[in-house]
Each structure stands twice: as structure tokens, then as C-alpha cells.
Amino acid sequence: MSSTDASPRPGLLASITENRFLALLSESAAPLSRSDIALLSGISKPAISDAARRLEDSGVIVSTGIREGKRGGVAALYGVNPDRGHSVSLALDSAFVAARSVRLDGTVAFDKTEPLSQDASSDYVIAVARGLLETIEKATPTPLLAAAVSVADPVDRRTGDIIPMTDSVFPAGHFNPVRDLNIQAAETKVDNDVNWATLAEHYVGTMRDVDDFLFVYLGAGLGAGLFLGGNLQRGARGLAGEIGHLRAPGGEDLTRTLSRLGFGNAARSFGLDVEASKKLFAVPELSPTTYEALDNLAVAIANMVTLLNSSAVVLGGPLAGLTPLREHLSTAVPRLSLDDVDVVVGTRTPLDGASHEAHRMARAGLGF
Numbered sequence: 001m002s003s004t005d006a007s008p009r010p011g012l013l014a015s016i017t018e019n020r021f022l023a024l025l026s027e028s029a030a031p032l033s034r035s036d037i038a039l040l041s042g043i044s045k046p047a048i049s050d051a052a053r054r055l056e057d058s059g060v061i062v063s064t065g066i067r068e069g070k071r072g073g074v075a076a077l078y079g080v081n082p083d084r085g086h087s088v089s090l091a092l093d094s095a096f097v098a099a100r101s102v103r104l105d106g107t108v109a110f111d112k113t114e115p116l117s118q119d120a121s122s123d124y125v126i127a128v129a130r131g132l133l134e135t136i137e138k139a140t141p142t143p144l145l146a147a148a149v150s151v152a153d154p155v156d157r158r159t160g161d162i163i164p165m166t167d168s169v170f171p172a173g174h175f176n177p178v179r180d181l182n183i184q185a186a187e188t189k190v191d192n193d194v195n196w197a198t199l200a201e202h203y204v205g206t207m208r209d210v211d212d213f214l215f216v217y218l219g220a221g222l223g224a225g226l227f228l229g230g231n232l233q234r235g236a237r238g239l240a241g242e243i244g245h246l247r248a249p250g251g252e253d254l255t256r257t258l259s260r261l262g263f264g265n266a267a268r269s270f271g272l273d274v275e276a277s278k279k280l281f282a283v284p285e286l287s288p289t290t291y292e293a294l295d296n297l298a299v300a301i302a303n304m305v306t307l308l309n310s311s312a313v314v315l316g317g318p319l320a321g322l323t324p325l326r327e328h329l330s331t332a333v334p335r336l337s338l339d340d341v342d343v344v345v346g347t348r349t350p351l352d353g354a355s356h357e358a359h360r361m362a363r364a365g366l367g368f
Helices: 008-026 036-041 043-058 122-139 193-204 255-264 273-278 289-306 323-336 350-365
Strands: 062-070 074-080 086-092 096-103 108-115 144-150 187-192 213-218 222-228 230-234 312-316 340-347
Touching: 008 062, 008 074, 008 187, 036 043, 036 074, 043 062, 086 122, 086 350, 096 122, 096 350, 108 122, 144 193, 144 350, 187 193, 187 255, 187 350, 193 213, 193 222, 193 230, 193 312, 193 350, 213 289, 222 255, 222 289, 255 273, 255 289, 289 323, 312 323, 323 340
Parallel strands: 086 144, 144 187, 213 312, 312 340
Antiparallel strands: 062 074, 086 096, 096 108, 213 222, 222 230
């Protein structure tokens, strides 16, 4: 008999049943009974009852009450056990550090953002992040199952280390988050903030079920997330999508071009000033210089759209919601692109993407 003809091992069948049991509980807005799960899954009631017993013994699910039947019978209702563990997500940005913890049942236990000054040092950023993690530990006294960290710098996809860059809007973030923050989780993932925001838009934002789109982050730094063929593309080392470093024929990169045209930040050697940039659009009529900056940005985005044949462009970051900017890009990018493309404003943040992945890893570690 060939290996493909062999029947699954009993342990494998039990794992599949438990996985389906937990998936249905996670997808449901209300507790479910064993009969509910058997009906929804198509798995026999005895197999579902055995899975319920194993999962309850391991503490992954808990009984949340009973439901009385029409004929006087009662059925135990189950839900994912929120006290079985939690996940943690951190977003390290040039302007703030944000942290969130999510219980195993998907409810948010902690969510807080601490602002940073422009001259914050690495030691200060680490201290703020550690303080938030300590607060989470007190507010969520359950096992830490998984963690995800977002940083406003490129991350080496092979090692998870931050790639130090001379031209960076967040030089204070050039440290090893897992080591220096002493994150003690079974699984931890570190990635660039734009990549996390891109994933958030795909899984819980404007691009659900869209397999090809370009995410453009507009803030103190410029970046792009490349979502192609249903997957995020990071490049050989994690430097894919660095739209702010694209160069014009004269050699000037896009970030410095926008900075020279009024978006610049005098307090930093590289990057944009978000508040100063917002003021450029808070006038009845945009200046010719501001239009020139927008045209440069539109050309860079359109070139990437033409190269990748993206079906949509999602604008994210603190500048994305400015109406004149959005309207200009919504008109200029499709006109400059080879194929039709929609331009929309995103609804999700890097922390949302990191939180979604941390929760997914926490559940996967327990079989669902």
C-alpha cells in the first residue's frame, strides 16, 4: 500500500478535529455548543465531544454557560479561554511607541501609545518600550504566547535584525528589539512598519481578499509595501519598497525632493516634517511648489504601479488623509499608469498588522 493510501493516524485526526473546533469558536460571535460545532463542521458528535473534553482539559476552551432546549434538555456552551494566554504587539516609530496585548479569545486587554520627542535616544526608546511591556505584564497576568514588533526601519528578512541606514527617519530605533527589550515569548516576529500596515490592509482593512496592490506610507518617512500574488514581497534582505530612496535623473532621492519643496524637517538630516507638511494643505489654494512635490510623488507611485501592475494603491500614514493630497494622487496616478488602478486611503496601522500576526501566532501555537 502506498503512503498516499494510508489512513491518517488517530492523533492526526484528533488534531484536525480540535483545529476545526477552535476555528469555529474563534469565528463565532457567540459561544457554541458541541451540537452547534458538529453541525457546522460536519464532524460526528462523538468526535466533537472527545475534542471538547481534550481542549477543556488543556485549558484552551472553557464552558461559558448552558442553553436550555425546547424539550427541557440543556447544552453546555463553549468559548475560547481568554486566560489561557495572550499576545503582544509593539510599534516603534520616530514619533511614538505603541503597545497592545490581546487575549487568546481576541479581546484587547491593553492598548496605549507613548509619544517620543524628535531627539529621543535609543536608550530612551528602549526604556519606554520596556515600561509598556511591564505594564502589559501586570494588566495581563497570563502566559505570553507570541509577540510581534513593528519598527520604522528596514528589517533583514533572514535574521530579523534591523538594517542600520545612514538616511533614516528613526536612527534611535537601530537596536535589536527581541534582545534589548527582553521579550520572552515562544515566538516573536520583527518587521518593518510599512510591511505590517500592508498586511493589516489585506487581512482586516480595505484590501481584504485583494491579491495585488501597492501600499504607500506617507509620514516622516516614505515607504511602500508590495503585495503581489497574494504575498508580501520583502526582497533579498527586506529592502523592497523603499520608495523614499528612488532617485530622479539628477540623483536626488524622492524624500529629499519633497523635503526641498516644503515638506522637510529642519530638525532632522533626513525625512519629512508631518506637521509642517499638513500646513501646506491647510490653505485655500496650494502653491506651485506644493503641486510640484505632489507631481514628483505621483510619478514615483505610478512608476511602481506600472512596474508591478498593481490593481490598487492604498495610501497610509499621517499624511494620507489630507483631502488635496488624496484628490491629486487619485487623479494623477491612474493617468500616469499603464493600466487602470484605484487609489484609496487605508484604514489600518502598523500596530494593527503586528497585533493581527501576534494573535495568529498565539493561536497557531495552540493548534488553531
